[in-house]
Amino acid sequence: MLAIEVDRLTKSFVLPSKRIVEAVRAITLSVEQGERLAYIGPNGAGKSTSIKILTGILHPTTGDAQVLGFVPWRQRKELARNIGVLFGQRSQLWFQLTPMQSYKLLGAIYGLSREELERRIDEYGSLLEAAALFDIPVRNLSLGQRMRCELTASLLHSPRVLFLDEPTIGLDLVAKQRFRELIVRLNEHKGTTVFLTSHDVSDIEQVAKRVIVINHGQIIYDDKVSVMKRSLLRTKLMEVRFDEPPGAIDIDGVQVLKSTDMGFKLSVDTEARSIKHVLDELLDRYSVGDISVLDPPLEEVISKIYETPRR
């Protein structure tokens, strides 16, 4: 059964200069219930505009969409009872209150009985490993802790679809990893449909099973993440600082992109050689001072999409 159906959705904005900007251009897509979809693209690609239309905040210029059978911009309040939305750069908790006090207010907003609210707070507190944070004022929580509390707030009314707009932005690596695991766990335990926007390639790899890439308001790629990994995410970047000049770097599957005396930027073809093997060889053969492994920027992935012939 479909959770989201979108048909030739377009959104144009008229700027003060009277110039018309097409933020979303004739997008058509569908999402099955229980899917984990990454909806990715660079800044300004139209991701947030799409989410705002699908949650009822924005009215499209043309086209149709249904989320759980509701037309978002016409049935915003009915839809709001069935979806959860988490914006990475916006808080839905009240800063002067504790998360628990915010949850009680949200429980009243969504018409939950006290017993039901307490049961859900316990359930999500345990599932998201956040229960110990619920009595700390929101202003005293770290960003990572707050995001777990925000996620709990988004889930209290047991939404069937969860929209996540850049939920990992600003989080450190450990917090990002933990957050991604929680989303996957939530989807597996509760069957919640996940619609995730991000411009972080790791979010796609670790959370989603399907990926849609949007650029300049248009869908340019729609496939399984496993397929994307094989065809487009074959490389990882490594930044290495050596303690002494290493001379030439000669490791299979590794290409030097940039170098100074001691610092090298390497591209690793992970299909040819695993990251573990490359790390082992670097550490065995050279005197390495510091090393970091990075995902290729999304812009690079998008360039590859344009270069790759469509199936």
Place this chain on the structure above:
Amino acid sequence: MNPYLAAFVSGMRRTVAPGELIVRVGFYAVILVVFAAVWNAAMAANGGEVAGYGFAGILWYIAAAEAAQVATNARMIEDIGNDIGNGTVAIELLRPVSVVGLRLASEVGGAVVRLAGTCALAALFVPLAAGPPPSWNGVGLAIPSLVLAVCCNLAAQHAFAGIAFWLEDAKSAWFLYQKLIFLLGGMLLPLELLPDAMSGAARLLPFWAMSYAPGRLMAGYVEPWLLLLQVGWLVAMVGAAVAVFSSGERRLQAVGG
């Protein structure tokens, strides 16, 4: 619990928790002390009465008129304008309740706590400075009038702040609103002390319902019809706030949040 009642309780909690209440009540104490000194001198120079108000009457007037103002968030127009401009209000549209209703309920909750603090201080200070209230019947009417004044003020601020849906900034609206309350609301002086034309104009506008009405009742003028007019202005201001937000929300849907 009803969501708006829950927001009211949450607003009370937010106000009670931090030191904001202490600062406000302290500021209110300074106002009372300064006005007591000023009006004491003014009354002495005018034979003990100005426009029908004796010293006790005018100090109880000031206590009530200022309490109604100190209890409300004076910069709320600016805050709401910022929330509209930075997209916070757009996010609030994702809740299945009225955005303006929830905001108003929460603000009224906070204001009621502040009102209790200011009234408690006035009950201690004014009898010492000027004696008991001129009429206990007036006090009985002034208490609901204070609550109506605060509600009316908050609703009007929401209506004024809605300008940010179109102008992306409510600072100009806040500036204008403050001056209107100050001059035409009876916050500084009873309307009887204004020039006739200005007093007449002030009585046609809603601002007197936010300061003058509880002050007049507290000063011993038992005029129950003031409460009825306040209720009328409250209905009008809530209606205006709801209309402005509904229209603003449609604009957000058209141009983005």
